[in-house]
Amino acid sequence: MQKAWNEMDRNYSVTRFETELSIDELLSKYFDFEKTHKLCSACSGYAQTWACPPFDFEPEDFFRQFSVFRLIVDRIDNAGAADVDEAQQRLFTEKDRYDQEMLDLEKSIPESYGLAAQECVQCKKCARLSGHPCVHPDKMRYSLEAIGCFPVELVHDKFGFDILWSDGESIPEYYLLVAGVLKK
Numbered sequence: 001m002q003k004a005w006n007e008m009d010r011n012y013s014v015t016r017f018e019t020e021l022s023i024d025e026l027l028s029k030y031f032d033f034e035k036t037h038k039l040c041s042a043c044s045g046y047a048q049t050w051a052c053p054p055f056d057f058e059p060e061d062f063f064r065q066f067s068v069f070r071l072i073v074d075r076i077d078n079a080g081a082a083d084v085d086e087a088q089q090r091l092f093t094e095k096d097r098y099d100q101e102m103l104d105l106e107k108s109i110p111e112s113y114g115l116a117a118q119e120c121v122q123c124k125k126c127a128r129l130s131g132h133p134c135v136h137p138d139k140m141r142y143s144l145e146a147i148g149c150f151p152v153e154l155v156h157d158k159f160g161f162d163i164l165w166s167d168g169e170s171i172p173e174y175y176l177l178v179a180g181v182l183k184k
């Protein structure tokens with residue numbers, strides 16, 4: 001399913017792509033926590049928030065609580081962005097809107113879990129850094145990649161396009177927000 005909108009307060013477009021797959025398919029084709037954990041451990045954000053590994057639970061067990069994954073991808077068009085900063089600002093603005101939408105969807109679907117797109121940015125400094133529990137467990141949600149999935153392959157297989165990144169100087173054609181809702 002695909003839908004596009006261009007609200008009055010945006011000067012760029014966002015297109016949504018959605019599909020569903022079973023948790024069995026997600027785990028068999030797009031999950032390898034050992035591998036993602038190794039990649040995460042080399043990242044500067046490793047263990048910097050409670051939404052990032054290492055965890056005190058097994059991610060596969062977490063996924064096994066559910067049977068269906070509704071994959072929801074928003075593609076943010078970077079056409080007309082004056083510079084790298086403006087394109088990034090679009091991404092940050094849309095991430096806030098998207099993450100809130102996943103939380104709202106979670107509330108509307110019994111026993112579901114709304115994933116976040118990328119890292120947790122709820123607090124300026126995560127409580128984990130001072131050894132305290134998460135201060136917003138009602139808002140903190142894991143991302144697909146944090147708990148062992150490979151969004152690049154998933155998005156390519158399901159929708160036929162790729163996740164693009166900036167090298168810090170170039171503006172990619174679009175940015176993607178990739179997450180969705182896990183359902184019983």
Ligand code: SF4
Nearest residue numbers: 120122123126134135
């Ligand atoms: S909500 Fe705040 S305390 Fe919790 S994981 Fe996110 S940044 Fe850390």
